Amino acid sequence: MPWTLRTEFTFDSAHVIVGYDGPCGRLHGHTYKVRMELSTDRLRPSEHVKRSIMVADFKTLKWAKKDALQGGLDHTYLNDLAELGDDTTAEVLAAYLHRHTLQRVRADLPPGDDGADLKLRVTLWETADSSCEYWE
Numbered sequence: 001m002p003w004t005l006r007t008e009f010t011f012d013s014a015h016v017i018v019g020y021d022g023p024c025g026r027l028h029g030h031t032y033k034v035r036m037e038l039s040t041d042r043l044r045p046s047e048h049v050k051r052s053i054m055v056a057d058f059k060t061l062k063w064a065k066k067d068a069l070q071g072g073l074d075h076t077y078l079n080d081l082a083e084l085g086d087d088t089t090a091e092v093l094a095a096y097l098h099r100h101t102l103q104r105v106r107a108d109l110p111p112g113d114d115g116a117d118l119k120l121r122v123t124l125w126e127t128a129d130s131s132c133e134y135w136e
């Protein structure tokens, strides 16, 4: 794939891994760091520019850093997210970020473009030395 768009951001959230027999089974928080890498073999228009000059808008890839009241994950309690429930591991959250980011990228595509060539890789750091990657 000739282009890979890459962006990184952080968000702060609290969580509990329910049933975890240790400190992570108690309420605590992380400054999560996320790296989004979106690859494609052709450029496209976006919501803000109608010429085919982008893989996707960086803003679209960074939706999760927004405040919870604006649809993001910043200052949320992750266990409140119905799709995660009590399974708020880095693995489950990375897959959630992948699914929701691709949905947003696809929502920006022009009519008739199924985005089949778009490949997304999400890397999520829970702490400085512990991370999880998710891609399909």
Ligand SMILES: Nc1nc2c(c(=O)[nH]1)N=C([C@H](O)[C@H](O)COP(=O)(O)OP(=O)(O)OP(=O)(O)O)CN2
Residues within 6 Å of the ligand: 017, 024, 028, 088, 089, 090, 091, 126, 127, 129, 130
């Ligand atoms: N496979 C996973 N293991 C653990 C996860 C996870 O999401 N997936 N999460 C946790 C806890 O949420 C914990 O907050 C983070 O774990 P850890 O990297 O162990 O964090 P610490 O900095 O507290 O680790 P040290 O022991 O101080 O190095 C646990 N496991």
Ligand SMILES: [Zn+2]
Residues within 6 Å of the ligand: 015, 024, 028, 029, 030, 126
């Ligand atoms: Zn944790």
